[in-house]
Amino acid sequence: MIPSHTSRVVELKIPSELGYEKIAREAIATVARRLGFTDERIADIKLAVSEACTNAICYGSKEDAQATIAVILTADEEKLAITIKDPGYGGAPPAEVVEPNIHEMIQGKARYGGMGLYIIQELMDKAEFLPGDEETGNQFHMVIYRTPDEKTGADNHQGEDTHE
Numbered sequence: 001m002i003p004s005h006t007s008r009v010v011e012l013k014i015p016s017e018l019g020y021e022k023i024a025r026e027a028i029a030t031v032a033r034r035l036g037f038t039d040e041r042i043a044d045i046k047l048a049v050s051e052a053c054t055n056a057i058c059y060g061s062k063e064d065a066q067a068t069i070a071v072i073l074t075a076d077e078e079k080l081a082i083t084i085k086d087p088g089y090g091g092a093p094p095a096e097v098v099e100p101n102i103h104e105m106i107q108g109k110a111r112y113g114g115m116g117l118y119i120i121q122e123l124m125d126k127a128e129f130l131p132g133d134e135e136t137g138n139q140f141h142m143v144i145y146r147t148p149d150e151k152t153g154a155d156n157h158q159g160e161d162t163h164e
Helices: 021-034 039-060 102-106 115-123 148-157
Strands: 008-015 068-075 079-086 126-133 137-145
Touching (some): 021 039, 021 068, 039 079
Antiparallel strands (some): 126 137
């Protein structure tokens, strides 16, 4: 268990190439497991991270394999915070995330897309783009808070190397 008022930071840089989001997803799952998150919530975290990294690769860096995506985890006794940074080649991120209308998409009345950000918002306690600029690129920040059961169960998971 993480001592009170202590945070741990893990920073990972991956190439902006589809497939590398899997490395970020598994690294974050390992940290979440150490924190005592339930398997169901770890699956939610992994899906949210996959979506965020895929967006950063496809839109934020336009799949430029020379670019990198930074994944920064900050874990403390209360929460797991995840920030995904990309170069911002695709321009400014959306100002707001709206619930996608699948029926209109199928009928051709609405553009395809927007599902990933909506899913992330539904899975995480907090999900938002942080202000960025041409120098810093885009930054997407997600937070998931630990439940009381997860806080007490963290001791049981520390150091385990379980495979999914």
